[in-house]
Amino acid sequence: MDAKTTIHTLTSIEDMEKVEELQRIIWPGSDVDVVPAHIIKTIALNGGVVIGALEGEELIGFVYGFLGATEFGEGHKASESLKHCSHQLGVHPDYRNRGLGYRLKLAQREAVIEQGIHLATWTYDPLLSLNGYLNVRRLGVVCNRYIRDAYGSMRDGLNIGLPSDRFDIDWYINSPRVLDRVEKGTQLLGLSEYLQGGAVLLNPSSMREHGLIYPPDHITATQSSLVLVEIPSDFLYLKEVDFELARAWRVLTRELFEAAFGTDYLISDFLFVRDGGESRSYYLLAHRDAIEGLR
Numbered sequence: 001m002d003a004k005t006t007i008h009t010l011t012s013i014e015d016m017e018k019v020e021e022l023q024r025i026i027w028p029g030s031d032v033d034v035v036p037a038h039i040i041k042t043i044a045l046n047g048g049v050v051i052g053a054l055e056g057e058e059l060i061g062f063v064y065g066f067l068g069a070t071e072f073g074e075g076h077k078a079s080e081s082l083k084h085c086s087h088q089l090g091v092h093p094d095y096r097n098r099g100l101g102y103r104l105k106l107a108q109r110e111a112v113i114e115q116g117i118h119l120a121t122w123t124y125d126p127l128l129s130l131n132g133y134l135n136v137r138r139l140g141v142v143c144n145r146y147i148r149d150a151y152g153s154m155r156d157g158l159n160i161g162l163p164s165d166r167f168d169i170d171w172y173i174n175s176p177r178v179l180d181r182v183e184k185g186t187q188l189l190g191l192s193e194y195l196q197g198g199a200v201l202l203n204p205s206s207m208r209e210h211g212l213i214y215p216p217d218h219i220t221a222t223q224s225s226l227v228l229v230e231i232p233s234d235f236l237y238l239k240e241v242d243f244e245l246a247r248a249w250r251v252l253t254r255e256l257f258e259a260a261f262g263t264d265y266l267i268s269d270f271l272f273v274r275d276g277g278e279s280r281s282y283y284l285l286a287h288r289d290a291i292e293g294l295r
Helices: 013-026 038-044 100-113 128-138 176-184 193-195 236-242 243-262
Strands: 003-011 049-055 058-069 082-091 119-124 140-149 165-173 224-229 265-275 278-287
Touching: 003 100, 003 119, 013 049, 013 058, 038 049, 038 058, 038 165, 038 176, 049 100, 058 119, 082 100, 100 119, 100 128, 128 176, 128 265, 128 278, 140 243, 165 176, 193 224, 193 265, 224 243, 236 243, 236 278, 243 265
Parallel strands: 082 119
Antiparallel strands: 003 049, 049 058, 058 082, 119 165, 140 165, 140 265, 224 278, 265 278
16 A cells, blocks of 8 residues: 555545545446435534545545434434444545555544444445455454345446345444454454364355356255355456356345345355465355354
8 A cells, every 4th residue: 555545534525526526436337326525525514424545635435424223122212223324435446456445444443433333334245255355354244134126226337237235234343353353363264264164165156167157056955053155256257248147146145145144144254265266255154143242
């Protein structure tokens, strides 16, 4: 990361106009889906958090979110159920793969802690492996909610054509699992260690021509407390070269995740493995009884 790259809270309308313009670069093809500067400014003025990454004077990344509330039952105060809803995280294409998204999320975490809030939530496409690695492996989020077609038909270049299915994730920012990752730097387990510990791969996939990965014809049945679900390591490339294969992956993984969440499993880790010239990506799902330190 260049030493000139700095992270700042954004407050001025000029800052918000830069965020608006950067959205058009990151998600090209649909101005309708761009959040305008005046909305982002309103978020910043009313308990939200807007943070930018700057290279000199140029805005090259941002993250922002707003106050929300979890469901709360009788006898619970709304103030006890406040959470931070993180709505967008984006990095300019020319500045990706430098750890900038991670730095932005850590800055967001610090700002939310200062507000006295201990939970942040957001959604992301479960088939985007880089997002899975950042959110689950590096930040320590957990997930047991799958939303079909969460945002309807999206028109930007990254999302057009497929159902906008999303994971709805929880980031308990002061939990032991999060502290292990973002503050202590605890060494995490790898794929071979999970397999040795009894994890079962539910969808043994195959690599075929052009490096494309194909889903299996059947799903492995198991009662193991640890299971693995493989996803394509580059879903956007797969979608570009074989749209129907991308659709098949959406349908298969939707069924897998919904079935697992329905039987009290949740996303616990993400594994990115390089084997020779191939890259493979896996979610680890654990039965809730087997996980400690979620909150």
